[in-house]
Amino acid sequence: MEIRKLRVGGLLLPSNVLMAPLAGYTCYPFRMLACEMGAGLCFTEMVSANGLKYQDMATRKLLFTTKQEKIRAVQLLGGNPAVMERMACSELLRDFDIIDINMGCPVPNVFKSGEGSALMLDWKRASAIIRGCRKSGKIVTVKCRTGIRADDLFAAEFARMCEDSGADMITIHGRSRSMMYDGEPSYEEIARAKAAVSIPVIANGGIYSAEDGERMMERTGADGIMIARYALENPFIFAELTGRPSGKNARQVILEQMELTRRYYDETYTLAYIRKLASYGMKKRKGTKKYKERLYRSGSLEALREVVELIFPG
Numbered sequence: 001m002e003i004r005k006l007r008v009g010g011l012l013l014p015s016n017v018l019m020a021p022l023a024g025y026t027c028y029p030f031r032m033l034a035c036e037m038g039a040g041l042c043f044t045e046m047v048s049a050n051g052l053k054y055q056d057m058a059t060r061k062l063l064f065t066t067k068q069e070k071i072r073a074v075q076l077l078g079g080n081p082a083v084m085e086r087m088a089c090s091e092l093l094r095d096f097d098i099i100d101i102n103m104g105c106p107v108p109n110v111f112k113s114g115e116g117s118a119l120m121l122d123w124k125r126a127s128a129i130i131r132g133c134r135k136s137g138k139i140v141t142v143k144c145r146t147g148i149r150a151d152d153l154f155a156a157e158f159a160r161m162c163e164d165s166g167a168d169m170i171t172i173h174g175r176s177r178s179m180m181y182d183g184e185p186s187y188e189e190i191a192r193a194k195a196a197v198s199i200p201v202i203a204n205g206g207i208y209s210a211e212d213g214e215r216m217m218e219r220t221g222a223d224g225i226m227i228a229r230y231a232l233e234n235p236f237i238f239a240e241l242t243g244r245p246s247g248k249n250a251r252q253v254i255l256e257q258m259e260l261t262r263r264y265y266d267e268t269y270t271l272a273y274i275r276k277l278a279s280y281g282m283k284k285r286k287g288t289k290k291y292k293e294r295l296y297r298s299g300s301l302e303a304l305r306e307v308v309e310l311i312f313p314g
């Protein structure tokens with residue numbers, strides 16, 4: 001697989017292996033970790049434009065970042081072009097270099113509200129949202145799916161519309177909305193999209209090993225790949241793919257995540273996030289199942305640290 005720097009708009013990303021936006025996971029500490037491991041970019045989880053507009057504090061917290069994060073990318077979720085434009089141009093996003101627009105979320109409530117993957121059915125609105133977000137002067141990218149139904153894929157035509165509307169990059173999750181998060185991604189449809197546009201195309205979906213990453217690149221001809229769930233299990237995948245050994249072990253990584261999260265977030269968030277992250281990390285660790293209940297019952301950071309040290313002995 002050709003690992004290289006990737007130009008997106010006026011920015012040069014350090015690698016073409018990207019970390020996906022993941023609700024509940026890609027908080028500031030995880031984004032820092034992914035980038036340290038070699039990811040070229042890592043996005044916030046989806047942030048509702050309506051939530052920002054109505055000054056919802058939990059939504060605003062999702063925008064937390066510091067100057068230590070070199071390239072900052074926020075993902076916005078919304079279906080109203082005027083609201084999306086207003087939030088994209090607002091002071092709330094001043095720290096961000098890149099706005100990614102969520103056009104892939106398949107969740108029924110989101111879809112019914114005309115947001116996420118519903119935008120793949122309303123090109124006029126999708127185009128207006130891209131054009132509106134561009135007025136912020138920031139780099140604008142789109143993340144979408146191959147289509148809505150598995151028997152009617154149209155990511156290539158959709159990518160073309162996104163490019164014509166001013167998008168600087170497009171990520172295609174190689175599954176249709178109807179497939180949700182399972183099943184074989186369509187390499188062919190991503191390849192078709194790659195051939196249809198001249199902006200960078202990033203291929204996402206079902207990458208669970210370095211070999212899967214290689215195959216995704218080869219079969220799609222994409223400019224880069226994006227990893228989601230597997231990076232929670234094995235954040236070292238970025239180091240493996242980019243050939244930059246991290247020099248840390250899993251125990252150091254999770255304890256550092258705990259420390260960083262505790263520093264910037266409250267205890268409730270830290271407990272929930274570290275429990276979930278440790279639980280992903282346990283998947284391939286033999287003999288750790290017996291700690292799962294204790295992990296989820298740990299009610300303080302000290303108790304959590306003790307069980308995390310048992311699961312990741314070093």
Ligand SMILES: Cc1cc2nc3c(=O)[nH]c(=O)nc-3n(C[C@H](O)[C@H](O)[C@H](O)COP(=O)(O)O)c2cc1C
Pocket residue numbers: 020021022023024044045046075102104105143173181204205206207226227228229230
């Ligand atoms: C728990 C979870 C949360 C997700 N949150 C987001 C999100 O906030 N924004 C987004 O564009 N995609 C989100 N996704 C989709 C992923 O970014 C990715 O496209 C999908 O999981 C396929 O990649 P994978 O097969 O490597 O996991 C989420 C997926 C999961 C499983």
